[in-house]
Amino acid sequence: MDYSPHNEKDIKEMLHTIGVKTIEELFQSIPESVRFEGELSLPEPLSEPEMRKYISTLAAKNLDASKDYTCFLGGGAYFHFIPALVDQLASRAEFYTAYTPYQAEASQGTLQTIFEYQSCICEITKMDVSNASHYDGATALAEAAIMTYHLQNQKRTRFILSKTIHPEYRRVANTYLKTLGVEVIELDYDKKLGTTDLNRLKDVLNDKTASVAFQSPNFFGCIEDADEISKLTHSVGAKLISCVEPLSLAVLKPPGEYDADIAVGDGQGLGNYLSFGGPAFGFFATKNEFVRRMPGRIVGQTLDADGKIAYVLTLQTREQHIRREKATSNICTNQALCAMRGLIFLVTLGKNGLVKLANLCVQKSHYTAEQLKEKGFNLKFKAPFFKEFALELKSPESSQEWLLKENRILIGPPLGRWYPELSDSILIAVTELNTIDEINSLVKSLK
Structure with missing residues (x-):
């Protein structure tokens, strides 16, 4: 099956309509120094069944934070329940x-x-x-x-x-x-x-x-x-x-x-x-x-x-x-x-549902913080928090990478990316979706 949108006849008719003779003439306003030369490195054409299989193989490489990982990501994008x-x-x-x-x-x-x-x-x-x-x-x-x-x-x-x-x-x-x-x-x-x-x-x-x-x-x-x-x-x-x-x-x-x-x-x-x-x-x-x-x-x-x-x-x-x-x-x-x-989302949960969800975030995040402190970790700041806190680590980037590879746990981002003085700290967010088992696994895995 040919997926080419235009055949030679179509191209000639379009060029004639706009008053140019060739495609090269159409793009003459673009300097030759910035034009691509040669042919694009593209794979051979595939049939529709072959393309479906190829795309499915690529899609299978995508991993889902809700299914394939334990997610404690913070920094502005959070893992919350969606009815x-x-x-x-x-x-x-x-x-x-x-x-x-x-x-x-x-x-x-x-x-x-x-x-x-x-x-x-x-x-x-x-x-x-x-x-x-x-x-x-x-x-x-x-x-x-x-x-x-x-x-x-x-x-x-x-x-x-x-x-x-x-x-x-x-x-x-x-x-x-x-x-x-x-x-x-x-x-x-x-x-x-x-x-x-x-x-x-x-x-x-x-x-x-x-x-x-x-x-x-x-x-x-x-x-x-x-x-x-x-x-x-x-x-x-x-x-x-x-x-x-x-x-x-x-x-x-x-x-x-x-x-x-x-x-x-x-x-x-x-x-x-x-x-x-x-x-x-x-x-x-x-x-x-x-x-x-x-x-x-x-x-x-x-x-x-x-x-x-x-x-x-x-x-x-x-x-x-x-x-x-x-x-x-x-x-x-x-x-x-x-x-x-x-x-x-708001009307489905309603006022009482939102309060319950928010309280779960507060309770679970504070439980996590207390468990980490009992293990010897320090929170970076003393102010009260809602569902997210900065944790001191010797090497935040290395810890983040190790947790991801070895335990499939997502934390971060490290704060040193934006605040050089906080290169020893990383964000951890705990929401209503994080179970006690997941929290305990995070505490146990962090070194």
């Missing part, structure tokens, strides 16, 4: 093939799921309004920082990012902010507690500060003093950006209750698989008074001509809809399918 209902509903063709819902009359199902997702995000964060989601937690944080710049009429030019925020989030935020010509301060952390250095925060806050961003639980797993950070930030009129782990909000104080101006985070743990780190979705919520500056897509509920409930895209102040110079953001889309998985 069967999430896959069942998210796999319906009307959801996974749906396009952008510009025509409300033809997109009520998609618009309703987005509206309900926004409602759930507001419920867990205790914020007033949410957008339809962002690409991930990193872009949500970066967009939040830019939003605070515009909220302050571009007159405040100092941005403070705690170094306990995920390093990759900080890199993305810096990339966004450097185009504005503003000052970005990465605030150091308390080396004993593993949380934002509040004394240093007091020193760098001034009337030029647009916003302060922190993460809790932070990248080390430690719980920050959100109330004090909020108090200090607002004392100089700056805005507070809180980056949160959504499952932790079932047991920890949500951003709305400590007067955060913007709440962001990554939704991977809400019904989305590890999948080598993605895709997932970022969530973004803020106060009512800032809604017209909020980036991203927003779905609202209204009534149609017959008085029935209907859903529409609303407050479209994104670059795609209005003049660029008037736009609040160039984020014109959302992670609809992944966000819908988050919605299904």
